[in-house]
Amino acid sequence: MNAAGSVFIVIDNLDDISSHFGEGVAARVLAEVARRLERTLHVPFAVEPWGLAASPFDFADGMPIWSRVDEAICSAASLPIAVGNNRIVVALSHSASLPELTAVRRTASQNSAQDYRIDMSAAALAYDALFNARFALVEQPVCRAGSESDVLYSECVVRLSDEDGRVVMPGVYGPALERLGLTRVFDRRIAEAVICELRRRPDVVLGCNMSVLSASVDLWWRVTFPRLLSEAGIGHRLVIEIAETVRPYSFETIIDFVSHVQQAGCRVALDDFGTGFSSIGYARHTRFNIIKIDAARIRTRGSDAPQLLGHLISLARHVADEVVVGAVECDVDLAGARAAGAQWVQGFLFGRPQMPSQPLERRMPPMEPRTEARMEQRRALARAGAAR
Template sequence: MRRLPRSFDVVIDNLSHVAAAYSDGVAARVQHEIWRRLSNIFKTEDWEVSESPSGVKISSRASDAIAYPRAELVEAALVAAARRPVTIKTQQIVPSLSAHFGETEKIAPLVELDPGQYRMDMCAAALAYDALNVGEMRFAEQAVVGGERYDRPLYHECLARLLDPDGAVVLPGTYIAALERLGLMRVFDWHVVREIFRQLEYRHDVVMGCNVSALSAVDDIWWTSAFAQLRRRPDIAKRLVIEITETAILPSVTDAMAFISAVQGVGARVAIDDFGVGHCCPNFACEANADIVKIDGSHVRNRLSNEGQLKLRNLVSLVGEFAPIVVVEGIESADDLHAAKAAGAKYFQGYYFQAPTFPDRLVNRSQTIGWEKVR
């Protein structure tokens, strides 16, 4: 990554949305709290931290030799400042933060913002972030299989499950859609990737895939430590598959292409999930050079008509032109498997082979790996 300038802006991307859904006063208090948190992080005399129109400005006052901030430090500051909701009386507001180094800020427009829906989504987001901070993240695993007997998984897709302090599972349906609508997936995905690192460190015989929102598929400061760690640990990288989910629109096709190249550049693989129903267009999937493309299971369920079976066959054929591995999801019966095989697929995933289950071997949070820490 290029050397960072002496000063940069931490932008609160959802500040105007918070003002519209709550009030200008609430937005101002959120901004002040982010300033306070960042001031505590950059609390030496080498830094000046001040509020700016859209967030916080951070400037170095150090000598030339140490005047430039390290990308790892900026990433760690963003995570530390954004991972806890801001509590204002009975309200909990989750901030969305990004770092800007002189480029034009991209503030999300206030298009058809429904204040009631926004506040409901924010409650769900705060619940998820609280679980991230005081609970635990575990993974329900489901194998992607191929071959003649389907007994050697290509990899295991790991589906993140948050546990509250009492050990109860917080169902993803209660918060994932809200996080995506609010643009708050970055911290969540940051945690997902690090928990996968933890599992791969201790489970040497498995290949794991983890879901990352399309909103996080950007080669930016948030990925600094992850890419650095994977470069240092090629044994981990070669057993990692990053699945880009398509339930949200890619912020930038150009940025997504750069992200895919960066993931592959450190030795990991990339899968495009939910192809055929998500926001991914065939042109992007073709140009992305992903290692794996997964066809959504709805196309298997729609196979009963001649048109549905033909569409499934065409999809498998199309994807096979630009992806080395094509996976058909949603295999729930022998008939589903037969239809997918008849369409030309060679890799499959679904309840017919295995329901998502927690593995016997788990790595607890107490088992901390030195190389996975952000320094």
């Protein structure tokens, strides 16, 4: 499988799955990933200890091979794999060079088997809800500190529900996805859903949250994301919010990602400035458009809180065009934010996250237009074949 043009697909978390669920479960996961990819790409894959390999191949419709492979592995990773009573979410990577691919594989999880299984259950719950369209985007406005009718944008917050209709809050699954390295496909699907909202509602500006671990210029962000924006002309109405709740893989990768998204016409916000893993030097070099400060965490500093908030706002205004103070829940919070120099504010004082007035009915997972068109063509061909 070393011929030029070969396709290598690695299950990045296969070693963790084997360690915490057993080699038998890992083998069945590997076989199911191969089945899903073969069904989507219509080519055979050889099963290797590290993942899958396929000989060079092309597509009759002329679509670039790596764009099709990228779509296929995203689809394969979107639905948890059931093995007995376990549901497993996989992280997949692809390359034309196996050494290149394995060089960037993440280190094995340091969690105990019990903690790893608990995290995987939470991740499977989130992916299952997303795949089966059991989610909604609720919105909370970012308002000018002196005039709540002046809205900078509305932040979209994901609300998932389980099979019984109970709401699953981000705190249940978000940290688990980050600990397991499973944020990339999840965040991509949410970005697609927010773009659908922007297409549907030409009068709004929306913010889309994502983990810092997803902020890497992979094939989707490099090729598909700019195309989706240019087709609809909506880049200037999208704000990508990067949350640094964990240490990023590489600060250089984040800087490249922010620059790339800005070149596509979007603004980028750094969330939780002053409480995450970023520094003022990093924020200056990254050139974020918006910096958000979580006032709730600042208020825990007691009597030093007003001075600290004012200091953070002053620093942020030197490195970003706009500064937002979040967690403004009452008039006292608002007065404190304004006294500290806040330009924009966000919080329950201006409304809890709410559904849009005409929410989009989701009958299936979000899908980019060209993928949907190709699937309809395949359905038509299948119907024609059955008629014969």
